Amino acid sequence: MSSVFAHIRFWEYNFASPHWLWLLLIIPVLLFFRYQSRKKSLGTHKFSRPVAELKAISFSPIRYVILAIYVLIGLGSAFLIMALALPSLPYSDDNQEEYGEGIDIILSMDISGSMMATDFLPNRLEAAKEVAKEFIDGRKGDRIGLVVYEGEAYTACPTTRNHSYLKTAIDNVEPGYLEPGTAIGTGLGTAVARLRSDSLKSKVIILLTDGESNKGEISPLEAAELAKNKNITVYTIGVGKEGYASMPVNTVFGTIVQNTRVSIDEKVLKQIADATNGAYFRAKDKSSLREIYKEIEKMETTKMVDETIKREPPYKPVSFLSYGLLFLVFGFAIEQFLYKNNA
Template sequence: MDWEHMSFLHPWFFGLLLLIPVIIWWQYRKKSHDHPSIRLTTVTSVKGVKPGWKVMLRPAMFWLRILSFICLIIALARPQSSSVSESIDSEGIDIVMSIDVSGSMLAEDLQPNRISAAKKVAEDFVTSRPSDRIGLVIFAGESFTQVPITIDHNVLKEQLRAIKSGVLEDGTAIGMGLATGVDRLRASKAKSRVLILLTDGVNNTGLIDPMTALEIAKRYKIRVYTIGIGSKGQAPYPVQTPFGTSKQMMPVQIDEALLKKIATQTGGKYYRATSNSSLKSVYNEIDKLEKTKIEVSSY
């Protein structure tokens, strides 16, 4: 019970507690003036006789009646909790994160590599949006829904940590990553539907062309934020050799023109993330742009 926020509906009943001293005084006065007695010529016959248990419990019964009287007064006063309750009315936003997991995401221009950095900031982003339903799509040469749109963010974050490069056919199917994310959102009843697409490459495969996926996103009024991840120029990439893993410098190729077009035509924005800190800043900015409307009522 929360005693700190306890209140009483009828507190005036506590005035009856003033009767308790009067009752105690009356009981002891009655006891002192009402002593039945028997005159005996000798006490030999009653010496050593102990009083019965009823006699011994008689004082305790009086105090139990007093305690019962106090409990009755408290009950009449109607104790109740006055703790504050909140009713939250959330407009909510449905979000899908579509993350590139192609082999090039293992490049180490972000620490420890691109895919690990992307997973970390995506998890932080999920934590910062407790009222939104969020889903996860991964893509490489094909695309896959890792987590449908859900409010269970613990499951979502577990699946985020589990994604890795190499689980899908290699390649960069930006059109597939976009189309699968749009498909997850098109049936959503949320007032705002957002897709965050992160990639480090150029569309080079896939059954759906990026322009076709863009038209579908526009048709369903889904806002797309695109992120190009990777340093400019060249980046160290781990290569397996007979002697172990070595680092090889590989050119960074991101189709920024395509990503800008997708973002602009859907009402979103394109970002370039060349480091861990800039990637985090990108997600922080998206978090500020896409605010959830929440109304709180207290009573």
């Protein structure tokens, strides 16, 4: 009950249909005619107590009671009219931005052998997996999927809101099960294909690699054109520090660790991002990779706010209806209690 009567300060309300408020001007006129009509129909007002007794105690309190009756009826009518005007509080907690169904995101992750380089701790791949899972935790309403690639690509997890399942799929990703190489175009093209025609309006691919494209039947720029035609935004991330990095290399004598020059095709990655209205980022350690994902998250959150679903304000006529009915009931009840019908 307290929530119903929480706000009586009607001047703090906005009204969606303010034209109803013109009816407030009629209330004094109607009350005047009601008083005159009541006076004519009843003649002399009769009360429940004897006339001699009423004279003894004076009539002045009765006049105040009659005035109170018409004030109550007037206020009750006014509150009902304001309820018709659809009141809403401008600071209402309910009046929040309402977003759409989220967005579709595909993480397209390079898992080639070079991703085992240790310039990121414990290595590039494990760092990329860890930060990707942190990113997923912040995207509660989004459908997110995972594509992984080396010399070929496959879908490790289709777009889903079951983020626990997706993170398990990320944990299970290991290099060495696909054809060796780095097929950036295939990784991007597979991600584009996973964003089906029934995907949500906003579609995003986050393409992560630490090298140059040297495999695949489709070039990175051809795949970028496919993404552009589907209105997919592609954010590209190059991972690897400047200069050389230690990475395991398979030889006839087994796996050895050697310093290898970090070679990322930043020109192509920038072209992919530019063609799809995305952005290119360079991550030189795990900390910078984490900041890149935070930046992407911020950019996509801003986009969602810009595309907010507009809705009607939360109307709150209940308090006005409650007060209106309460005042009218009290007013008419007191009137019936005091007045007697003429014989």
